[in-house]
Amino acid sequence: MELRQLQYFVKVARKQHVTQAAEELHVAQSAVSRQIHQLEEELGVSLFVQKGRNLQLTPVGKLFLHRAEAVLTELERAVIEVREFLDPEAGEIRIGFPHSLGIYLLPTVVAHFREKHPNVKFRLRQGTYNSLIRDVKNGEIDLAFISPFPDQHEHVSGELLLREEMFAILPQGHVLAEYQSIRLEQLRDESFVMFSEEYSLRNIVLEACAKAGFVPRIGFEGEETDTIRGLVAAGMGVSLLPEMALTEISQLQPAKVRVTDPQVTRSVGLIHRSGEKLPLVAEVFQQFLLEFFCYNQ
CATH class of the missing domain: 1.10.10.10 (Winged helix-like DNA-binding domain superfamily/Winged helix DNA-binding domain)
Incomplete structure (x- = not known):
């Protein structure tokens, strides 16, 4: 064979x-x-x-x-371990991430890390919550950014990095667009633009709406934050997105409004396979991330 x-x-x-x-x-x-x-x-x-x-x-x-x-x-x-033994600074990090963290967070931390480790290579894999856990469990990637962070899991473990606020996004001409903050209940009668069922942000929005006492009426569904944001800006409905997904300025720009009742957040963590030592270069990157987020909080 x-x-x-x-x-x-x-x-x-x-x-x-x-x-x-x-x-x-x-x-x-x-x-x-x-x-x-x-x-x-x-x-x-x-x-x-x-x-x-x-x-x-x-x-x-x-x-x-x-x-x-x-x-x-x-x-x-x-093969990676042999290469790292010969030159730890020339290793490769296999890391997964959800789309919502690939807009700002991932490029930022990779850029900072490569300032000190310019020869380290990255192999990136975008995925959903379940696919990222599966890829870490199967050893296809070393680390993964994930949201929400799983407090307990049979096959993966890790560290909570941050909690991020989620904002309501509305068409620019919406009656609530100029408000500093709103109660989520004020969007009860709106059509929502939601993520597809396999995306964890969908569940966060559904749970927040349940706390506010209503089930959102879903008018459109999408798979990327850019799609959600564009549909809302085009007047197709309202939604909730994490702050990092709203940093990029585009031609179709929705209004961003803070939600105070209930406040909506998501947890972001870093996971790896339980009970297994990371490759040396991935271990260095993991430690860098823990220090980076501790310093920037």
Whole structure:
């Protein structure tokens, strides 16, 4: 069994398509098919079945995928450790983040860190709350910014970095747009622009509205803060966004109003896999972040 076979198998399993896998691997489709066929012959099982134009893992294929991913992850970590041993300042940090923290927070801390560690590389992965926890648990990333911060979790642990205030955003011509602050209950009859169900900010808004005594009427849904902000600015409804998501100035700019009853906040933390030592360079970055947020609070 060759390493290349495992790499090709995992890529095909993720894409569910040989042609797409070959394009990402920058090899011929026939080469991928041949490696998969040889792997199946060696194992004596079928790893895929054809379903329409796509390939679907067989039950034994799903089992093998789990083990193959673990092998490739451990191999990747071993390569990183060797490189760090030779030159700790030339290592790579694999870090995940939600979109709302990629606008301001992530670029800021990476820029500050690279002032002292200019040769360190970053591999960034954007994801939702559940996908970030899964990627940390599976060892696909070393660290992840996450919101809300999970106080207890079976597979990940970490540190709370900050609590961030969330503001109501309204169209510029809204009757409440010029107010210094409002009660959330004042938006009871408005149409809300909300995040999709897999995004944690949606639950924060729903819980805040429940505290204010109403269920928001959802008119539009989106997956990125820029989309939410743009729809509100265009008059499609109202919403709540964290302060960091409102730092960028754009042509479509909603009004930003403080919410005092109830005050709405979100927790932001940094997580890693429980019970496992971080790569040296990731450990240095983790310590930098704890000091950075302690100093800036």
